Amino acid sequence: MEVGMGRPLADDLGFLLSRASGQVVRVTNAALADHGLRVRQYSVLALACETEDGISQREVAAVLGLDPSQVVLLVDELAAAGLVERQAPEGDRRTRLVVATARGRGVREAARQDADAAVEGPLGLIGEAERERLRDVLTRIWTAGG
Amino acid sequence: MEVGMGRPLADDLGFLLSRASGQVVRVTNAALADHGLRVRQYSVLALACETEDGISQREVAAVLGLDPSQVVLLVDELAAAGLVERQAPEGDRRTRLVVATARGRGVREAARQDADAAVEGPLGLIGEAERERLRDVLTRIWTAGG
């Protein structure tokens, strides 16, 4: 009975996922450098820009899949650059809302354009229908959790 | 003229890719810890196991998307654990072939089983046909390059 090699690494979804992710993050970081951002900071800024009144650091951590202690440092940097502000909400004084400044919103849009353009390197050959399926699958993977 | 928010971060393929990747890498690392491995070491070992005569460090770097200098350290660790050996090929004395030991091949198979089981947490809801499509898309993203 022949003993095969088993499924090769090139068919391992975990491997393919992390390799493609590394690729995309790499080109995105290069594009964001012109705006003084990296993907993690950019993601926090993007979330802050999606609401008028701000988003709590805890929510940011949950959406991005980061530890809350990491979010503190990311918000510190964005705040130092004048792209977001920490504000206190009405009811709960434990919470700090991350609110995008006008300048932050401008930077987010400019950065988005450059990031989108850069990512067309790796994603250029993928059609829109396929991208939509990819979004769906990746969202379900995230939702399923660990 | 209404100024919208633009496409939200949750629809950004780069973001979704890195978040799902982080998720899968996290659970895989946890599973590999029982075997004294992490994903990067495991990937190098897996490649070495796919050939009888070994694979050059340069090839490993190219396939995994790592810098050759990182591969040196990964191979150092695997060799110290007795899972691979560096061997000199016939013709070119610059090249070092990474060859899996018998023990390395055993560990690779045991680790594969635990890693595959662990990754069913995030991937459990994805059917086989969809996984195949996902493999195809992720491979094309990699091939397209930066």
Add this chain to the structure above:
DNA sequence: TATTGTTATACTCTATAACTATA
């Protein structure tokens, strides 16, 4: 007691440059 944010620390991963030995 539980939750939000914060500080601190250690470890892993990534990026770069410079060097050697062979070709």
Add this chain to the structure above:
DNA sequence: TATAGTTATAGAGTATAACAATA
């Protein structure tokens, strides 16, 4: 001159634990 491997270093990302303020 070019290629494979190696060494070294700095910076970014990840994982934990402990703590203060508030609920």
